[in-house]
Amino acid sequence: MRVLLIGADGQLGRHLRACAPDGIELITSSRQAGDQPCDLCDEHAWRTMLDRVRPDAIVNAAAWTAVDGAEDEPDLAFQLNRDVPARLAGWCSEHDAVLLTYSTDYVFGGHPQRAWREDDPTRPDSVYGHSKLAGEQAVTASHARAFVVRTAWVYSALAGNFLSAILGRAARGENLRVVSDQIGSPTWAGELARASWVLIEKRAAELQRVETVHIAGNGAMSWHEFAQQAVAQAAATGVIGREVEVAPIASADWPQKAQRPAWSVLDCSRYLQWTGDELMDIETSLTGCLAQWASPPC
Numbered sequence: 001m002r003v004l005l006i007g008a009d010g011q012l013g014r015h016l017r018a019c020a021p022d023g024i025e026l027i028t029s030s031r032q033a034g035d036q037p038c039d040l041c042d043e044h045a046w047r048t049m050l051d052r053v054r055p056d057a058i059v060n061a062a063a064w065t066a067v068d069g070a071e072d073e074p075d076l077a078f079q080l081n082r083d084v085p086a087r088l089a090g091w092c093s094e095h096d097a098v099l100l101t102y103s104t105d106y107v108f109g110g111h112p113q114r115a116w117r118e119d120d121p122t123r124p125d126s127v128y129g130h131s132k133l134a135g136e137q138a139v140t141a142s143h144a145r146a147f148v149v150r151t152a153w154v155y156s157a158l159a160g161n162f163l164s165a166i167l168g169r170a171a172r173g174e175n176l177r178v179v180s181d182q183i184g185s186p187t188w189a190g191e192l193a194r195a196s197w198v199l200i201e202k203r204a205a206e207l208q209r210v211e212t213v214h215i216a217g218n219g220a221m222s223w224h225e226f227a228q229q230a231v232a233q234a235a236a237t238g239v240i241g242r243e244v245e246v247a248p249i250a251s252a253d254w255p256q257k258a259q260r261p262a263w264s265v266l267d268c269s270r271y272l273q274w275t276g277d278e279l280m281d282i283e284t285s286l287t288g289c290l291a292q293w294a295s296p297p298c
């Protein structure tokens with residue numbers, strides 16, 4: 001199967017590249033690099049690329065992911081998070097190809113007193129959440145053969161995510177203040193990438209329509225609990241020199257431009273039912289991530 005990976009230089013894109021299965025002919029694309037460099041905002045360029053590559057499947061790991069920045073740049077956020085998946089889905093629909101694209105827990109708001117299921121009502125509270133939901137809806141309207149994979153709280157050993165930020169500060173000996181009133185499912189990009197390939201290998205051939213599926217770390221905890229575990233494991237494995245204090249704070253004491261959901265736990269039982277593959281629990285994923293701290297996927 002010939003798979004075009006878009007957003008190949010992002011956090012998830014790098015992990016997808018690193019664990020692509022043997023049977024996959026992988027063609028990579030990022031803004032200025034990869035086998036097929038392409039700026040996704042240039043409609044002519046990406047259409048030419050797709051017509052040249054003619055993939056059997058497209059994995060879209062590109063997105064506008066600056067959650068607070070989306071509040072200031074809604075047009076750009078919608079361009080990347082709604083219009084790009086819409087066009088990719090349109091191309092897939094025309095060419096009988098499969099699309100896998102990613103969405104987020106930020107499409108939800110409120111607390112259902114259990115983990116969010118794929119069919120629960122959405123209610124985004126941020127521009128980013130609205131833009132990702134608009135992308136989901138556009139893909140659904142295309143009637144392509146597509147997976148919309150919702151995930152949450154993605155971290156890795158690469159720069160630019162929660163884990164690398166807190167461990168960077170802990171490595172400098174700084175104590176941490178971390179919000180304890182947002183609960184979610186921290187997801188290692190390596191595990192999300194592995195599970196994405198499992199989904200493609202096991203389910204793409206029989207996919208007939210748009211299907212939404214949750215893939216996230218198995219379990220639930222607050223950012224504060226996750227930071228505590230991360231600092232303890234990082235100190236024990238020599239990733240940082242010594243443990244630092246991790247103090248719990250309220251979201252109100254850590255003001256951010258975009259509102260974050262207080263409850264971001266995703267029910268991933270549909271993924272298990274479809275693939276038979278058990279997702280890694282949060283603690284084990286963290287161990288896997290820290291094990292590659294010195295040499296993350298490049």
Ligand SMILES: NC(=O)c1ccc[n+]([C@@H]2O[C@H](COP(=O)([O-])OP(=O)(O)OC[C@H]3O[C@@H](n4cnc5c(N)ncnc54)[C@H](OP(=O)(O)O)[C@@H]3O)[C@@H](O)[C@H]2O)c1
Pocket residue numbers: 007008009010011012013030031032038039040041060061062063064065080101102103104105132151152153154155
């Ligand atoms: N990170 C999370 O916590 C999280 C949580 C839930 C869902 N998700 C979703 O998971 C997916 C992967 O996220 P991630 O963490 O891997 O994000 P990421 O590291 O920010 O990667 C996004 C990639 O998109 C690329 N991109 C942006 N605009 C582009 C353009 N015009 N042309 C070509 N490429 C462009 C970026 O390239 P440049 O670097 O060149 O801009 C970047 O490599 C996204 O759909 C995201 O919404 C993420």
